[in-house]
Amino acid sequence: MNSRAPGTLTVWRVKFFRRHRGETLLTASEDGCVYGWKTQSGNLLWRLAGHTGPVKFCRFSPDGRLFASTSCDCTIRLWDVAEAKCLxxxxxxxxxxxxxxxxxxxxxxxxxxxDKRVMLWEVQSGQMLRHLAGHQDSIQSSDFAPSSDCLATGSWDSTIRIWDLRAGTPTxxxxxxxxxxxxxxxxCYSASGLLASGSWDKTIHIWKPSTRSLLVQLKGHVTxxxxxxxSPDELQLASIGxxxxxxxxxxxxGKCIETLKCFWQGALDVAHTCTFTPDGKLLLVSGVAE
Known part of the structure; x- marks a missing residue:
């Protein structure tokens, strides 16, 4: 895509995968499948079917052993990365x-x-541990704090809720x-516990949740x-509209220091997700082709 001066973030062109509208790139598809790709070569590693509706979201576990996918079919599937099978x-x-x-x-x-529900599950057993109620509309986003003590959820009700997950917590x-x-x-939580939130109001807020403080508001998106x-060093934040x-x-x-246009072997209609590699040297972007 673009490159910058030495000593700052370098954003390289990344391959875009047209098959569906670390080292392995995980992508979700409206065809009900989850795809795994080799990031260096762009080769397809696997195509996993099972959901009976479009896959809405997918995410690797931090230990890299599992990934989860969610769907319009009202289910979550847990998959084994090594064997590429549903557990x-x-x-x-x-x-x-x-x-x-x-x-x-x-x-x-x-x-x-x-369904406006937040559910907490035990990964090993698949047992539902808690049902967290309170949002007044659909839950669209979530992320755990680095300590695992708290969970942040974002909703169509325009609020972010922070849930205290410590054992024995009265509320x-x-x-x-x-x-x-x-x-x-x-x-998105940072490693030190800052929380960034992106919204349909075209802004991004960076919060210090422990004090409920809004540290900075990022404005500039037109969608x-x-x-x-x-970024791993928390100095930069990448965002996609x-x-x-x-x-x-x-x-x-709070200033926008770079605006990058995504394309690969033709036009990219809409960018969907972005993530930094662990070393912070690359910014990976996926999306849908025209």
């Missing part, structure tokens, strides 16, 4: 499941969707972060924000 089907949601997140220790899983609901005026479409990702553009922001000043 468990988690049932309990009554409508489409829109988001899923693993705890940092990979032992728990959180899910949310159009699970901990706090609510308000300030957006639209659906909270994406959430709703679809995906956000902190409903367009071909990727913005890279300075987290301290």
């Amino acid at each position: 468990q089907i988690l049932k309990g949601h009554q409508r489409s499941v829109e988001t899923v997140s693993f705890s940092p220790d990979s032992k728990q899983l959180a899910s949310g969707g159009w 699970i609901f901990h706090q609510e972060l308000e300030g957006h005026s639209g659906n909270i479409s994406c959430l 709703w924000v679809k995906s956000i990702a902190f 409903y367009s071909r553009m990727v913005n890279v922001w300075d987290c301290n000043t």
